[in-house]
Amino acid sequence: MKDFVIIGNKAVNGGKISLNDLPGSAGRMDVMCRCITSALFISFGMRRDVNIWLILKGEPGPEKIVRFNGETMRSLNPDERSSGSLIQKALLVNASEIEKQSTPGVFVRYGNLEKLLDEFEKEGRPLFYLKEDGTDILEMIQTPESAALLENGVYILGDNQGVFEADEKTIENTGASKISIGPISILSSQCITLILNALDRAADAAGTAGAAPNTPNAESYEE
Amino acid sequence: MKDFVIIGNKAVNGGKISLNDLPGSAGRMDVMCRCITSALFISFGMRRDVNIWLILKGEPGPEKIVRFNGETMRSLNPDERSSGSLIQKALLVNASEIEKQSTPGVFVRYGNLEKLLDEFEKEGRPLFYLKEDGTDILEMIQTPESAALLENGVYILGDNQGVFEADEKTIENTGASKISIGPISILSSQCITLILNALDRAADAAGTAGAAPNTPNAESYEE
Numbered sequence: 001m002k003d004f005v006i007i008g009n010k011a012v013n014g015g016k017i018s019l020n021d022l023p024g025s026a027g028r029m030d031v032m033c034r035c036i037t038s039a040l041f042i043s044f045g046m047r048r049d050v051n052i053w054l055i056l057k058g059e060p061g062p063e064k065i066v067r068f069n070g071e072t073m074r075s076l077n078p079d080e081r082s083s084g085s086l087i088q089k090a091l092l093v094n095a096s097e098i099e100k101q102s103t104p105g106v107f108v109r110y111g112n113l114e115k116l117l118d119e120f121e122k123e124g125r126p127l128f129y130l131k132e133d134g135t136d137i138l139e140m141i142q143t144p145e146s147a148a149l150l151e152n153g154v155y156i157l158g159d160n161q162g163v164f165e166a167d168e169k170t171i172e173n174t175g176a177s178k179i180s181i182g183p184i185s186i187l188s189s190q191c192i193t194l195i196l197n198a199l200d201r202a203a204d205a206a207g208t209a210g211a212a213p214n215t216p217n218a219e220s221y222e223e
Numbered sequence: 224m225k226d227f228v229i230i231g232n233k234a235v236n237g238g239k240i241s242l243n244d245l246p247g248s249a250g251r252m253d254v255m256c257r258c259i260t261s262a263l264f265i266s267f268g269m270r271r272d273v274n275i276w277l278i279l280k281g282e283p284g285p286e287k288i289v290r291f292n293g294e295t296m297r298s299l300n301p302d303e304r305s306s307g308s309l310i311q312k313a314l315l316v317n318a319s320e321i322e323k324q325s326t327p328g329v330f331v332r333y334g335n336l337e338k339l340l341d342e343f344e345k346e347g348r349p350l351f352y353l354k355e356d357g358t359d360i361l362e363m364i365q366t367p368e369s370a371a372l373l374e375n376g377v378y379i380l381g382d383n384q385g386v387f388e389a390d391e392k393t394i395e396n397t398g399a400s401k402i403s404i405g406p407i408s409i410l411s412s413q414c415i416t417l418i419l420n421a422l423d424r425a426a427d428a429a430g431t432a433g434a435a436p437n438t439p440n441a442e443s444y445e446e
Contacts, residue, residue: 020242020243020304022302022304023300023302023305030302030303031301034257034260034302038300038413039258039409040420041407041410042407042410042412042413043383043407043408043409044408069398077246078253078254078257079245079246079257079303080253080302080303080304081245081304082246113261136362160266167352169350180422181420182420182424182427183427184265184266184422184423184432185265185266185267186264186265186416186420187264187265187301188443190420193409193416194416194417194420197404197405197413197417198411200405200406201242201405201406203406204406209406209407210226
């Protein structure tokens with residue numbers, strides 16, 4: 001299982017968001033949507049072993065966490081408007097501290113980064129923080145021990161604004177390992193693509209690939 | 224200079240496309256939009272040394288080629304609706320065989336894959352065809368000679384439907400080298416991210432990186 005945690009610094013957490021204005025009034029929700037597509041879609045199928053957690057830190061508060069779960073996901077297409085529409089539905093749910101399913105594979109609750117990372121730590125999951133000065137993931141997959149940790153990793157990324165000081169402190173307090181994906185700073189969604197490609201390569205090299213990501217209803221997720 | 228050629232098998236080439244229905248009535252134009260974002264955007268900037276050519280093969284015909292040029296691009300944001308809107312404007316131009324600029328950095332003309340690849344061949348550009356059984360690009364960048372060719376490469380990719388037989392024959396007739404980006408078949412836009420990451424790594428290793436992709440107006444392209 002791989003988990004991606006994306007910090008949406010301005011992403012709204014209530015009200016009805018406009019699908020025609022995801023970058024503007026929805027607080028750069030387009031960034032979140034692209035991350036969802038990168039994390040879940042492959043050609044003619046979906047990565048069933050991936051969760052993506054969106055930390056929505058924008059207006060009006062309090063913060064919410066929306067989770068897209070590859071295993072149970074339905075009615076999602078790779079375009080931004082499709083994932084935006086499922087986020088819209090999640091934000092209209094009467095949220096609580098307990099996760100509720102808004103549509104198949106999409107869950108919402110009140111919560112924040114600290115709480116979420118605390119849960120992952122209690123589960124003993126290895127945490128990785130995407131950072132320019134981190135260890136190159138393509139080097140890390142060369143070592144079977146590192147590759148095994150990465151395969152079961154929780155990956156924490158900022159959005160277009162990066163990660164602010166308070167959140168960075170929260171992440172560093174967990175002892176997350178810093179990893180990097182290349183020499184240039186790129187979009188969050190592109191980082192996810194590169195992480196998953198590294199993991200695909202590691203699984204292929206180890207002969208553990210092929211837990212067929214294509215499922216009977218995958219043909220509806222075509223690209 | 225890097226060029227990406229994307230074959231849009233159903234992408235419409237005339238009329239006013241609906242920005243609310245890029246995957247449907249516009250013929251999976253969302254695939255084209257994601258490719259544009261992957262090819263041109265980095266964090267807080269744009270890749271000025273990249274062109275992306277969309278071969279629009281859908282209705283109503285004849286085929287058109289829309290080019291997004293990183294060097295002169297303006298008014299483009301990373302969301303699908305933004306690139307979709309520039310494609311929409313390009314399709315409303317009275318096209319001819321000669322390329323016309325529709326908005327800054329976006330160009331349109333009548334043309335097809337064969338014609339475009341013929342032009343690249345005449346310029347002596349190395350052509351690369353993305354294919355599952357191709358040579359791994361991360362291996363290729365280990366050799367300085369291959370890396371130099373890749374740095375100046377023209378990359379040909381299919382869309383969600385892949386590349387049909389007639390187009391594949393056209394590509395093979397050029398003698399394009401087959402390359403691959405990993406063990407799993409993924410989205411066209413994700414392939415572009417992986418190619419550019421390999422080229423970034425090669426440039427970094429060769430010490431030729433840093434032709435500052437950030438330009439004075441780059442801050443408007445934030446993510």
